[in-house]
Amino acid sequence: MTTPKIALVKQEVYQDLYVCPTSEKDAGNILFSSQGRVGPIGLMAELDADFYIVHEEPQWETQIYRKVIPHLAKHLYLLKTQTLDKLPGQEFKRPGSPHANGDFAVSCYAVDWGAYDIVISINVSLPTRLIRQYPHTLFAYMIGEANMATRTARFGYDVTLNQLARGIVAERCGAVDFPYTFVSGDTLERLLAAKLGRPSKSRGVFMEINSTRERPVTRVPEHFRPLVEEAGQEVLLHRQLIAENLESIYDAKYFIKMGGRTIRGNSVAEAISLGTLAIMNRDEVIHKELITDACNVKTMDEAVALVRRLETDPAEYARLLDEQRQNLTRLFFHLPLKSLANCLKDKRRRNRPAPYNAVSRVLDHLAFIKGLHF
Known part of the structure; x- marks a missing residue:
């Protein structure tokens, strides 16, 4: 074409x-x-x-x-x-x-x-x-x-x-x-890598902003604490300046939405394009097609279990991220x-x-x- x-x-x-x-x-x-x-x-x-x-x-x-x-x-x-x-x-x-x-x-x-x-x-x-x-x-x-x-x-x-x-x-x-x-599946990752002059740090969990009502977001809500206490993950919060926010998602390993209002899913597309695995309840996003089956979790306990499993299986993490990237590029x-x-x-x-x-x-x-x- x-x-x-x-x-x-x-x-x-x-x-x-x-x-x-x-x-x-x-x-x-x-x-x-x-x-x-x-x-x-x-x-x-x-x-x-x-x-x-x-x-x-x-x-x-x-x-x-x-x-x-x-x-x-x-x-x-x-x-x-x-x-x-x-x-x-x-x-x-x-x-x-x-x-x-x-x-x-x-x-x-x-x-x-x-x-x-x-x-x-x-x-x-x-x-x-x-x-x-x-x-x-x-x-x-x-x-x-x-x-x-x-x-x-x-x-x-x-x-x-x-x-x-x-x-x-x-x-x-x-x-x-x-x-x-x-x-596409890596548009934003390439843009951030070029602007920052470095690869992603690939660590921690970025919390999708609509998981909480606080604006601007200043603290980790209680229902995200298990990711810290049980999965050993740092939770990264939404930032108001787009360059800073995209850098935070780029550097995160996981992007998680849990609780709060239903979202359209533009932030999910951004996360995947930045090279960050998106995990959430598919029922809470209009762009349901972005959340592949293995990353469709219904509770925080399920999210924690998935993160802990992927931390010991980097090949499976890479497979799931590639699946989401291909899906994003196509759709x-x-x-x-x-x-x-x-x-x-x-x-x-x-x-x-x-x-x-x-x-x-x-x-x-x-x-x-x-x-x-x-």
Whole structure:
């Protein structure tokens, strides 16, 4: 499969992902500039994609972000001139860049989107009228929060990315399985090794942040104590700065989630890509496919027993980690990329954008008024 030319786009009012100029081509620098999550860094690290921050536009479809996280919506304009930790209620955050989104934002009208095969927008960054001018480019959007606007591609876009990774390959434009954390089995490990200039220490247990309610996390919760007292493991805690947090996971040998709320599983994908074995109850993660059978534990006692066994059997540890890596590469990289390639072929075979008329606009407006769960 020929590697498509891809652009990733976010608005200057988006509260996550990278804060850097388009001229930045070092994927490690891009990753460490994130305001929070790892996101689809595989686009830049593996596929040499370009990354853009664009100015907020006034069209109604580009204002979808206001519906995504309503409690923050009235403050997000501040990201044009300030960092995330300056927003009310976000003071505990530690964004990876000292710059505001707006420092690097460009006009979406100043970019030749026709130079790309695929353009992926976080939320709806580009106006419908603009993208309709590029009939040979595949335009996809991914709403920043999962489960929103995932059933039907709207706003004149060709594809909606649903943040799932079920192994379903799309054959034509529409809804597509594509995870927020788009990485291969060793993408993050290679980036961290290059940035740190050393291999992983491969010791201790990193506790997934949602195993506790404490924010920021400052202490090992009581239910994780058996890992220390019975398995002899140091427990590493979540850190607010993305570079420091990824380094902690990179240096850990095990990544364990136990108790707390159900998670989507982006952190699990990150851990595996960093070369850290993920252990948890499969019922507590939406991306169930990441937790292979041998690492699916229901109690802390089971987790402790597994860690103790693997400490005496390095070959089995290596086998289980390799199994998770292969699984991640297939579900979080190869198959989503294949889906986008199929959608691109579908659009170019039709040689025109999908129909978008007055009825389409009315339906999108109605969906916008009702909310994004459509």
